[in-house]
Amino acid sequence: MPEHDPTRTDRLAADMRARAADKAARDEAVRVVAQWNIALAAGGGALWSPSIRAAIVADRPWLDVYCPGCRTSRVIDIRKIDRHPLASVGSLVLGLRCSWRPGSAPMPKIVGLHALPPANARESAS
Secondary structure, three states: OOOOOOOHHHHHHHHHHHHHHHHHHHHHHHHHHHHHHHHHHHOOOOOOOOEEHHHHHOOEEEEEEEEOOOOEEEEEEHHHHHOOOEEEEHHHHHHHOOOOOOOOOOOEEEEEEEEEOHHHHHHHHH
């Protein structure tokens, strides 16, 4: 065995470090998304929003959007949107328009990010 090949112990240590880094990144993403959801729920509107990547890493890919024009809510899977992962979730609202009131629709409002679509979350809680 050549000397430059890592030993089993070295490979295990590297794997443990990588897992710890992944867990730390996920924990941070969950914290950021939770803070943003709390700010949105408080009604003041957030001055910032997490990145698409943070929402996906936090396993909160479902964006809940409310249209004040027709008073309906829609849920969007942000994993399927073709945007740069470092784009903010808040920037997605600029590309959304109500399909029921084209042209005259007001700007939609973001309600929050969820692990499951809100309808599915209500069903699983029952």
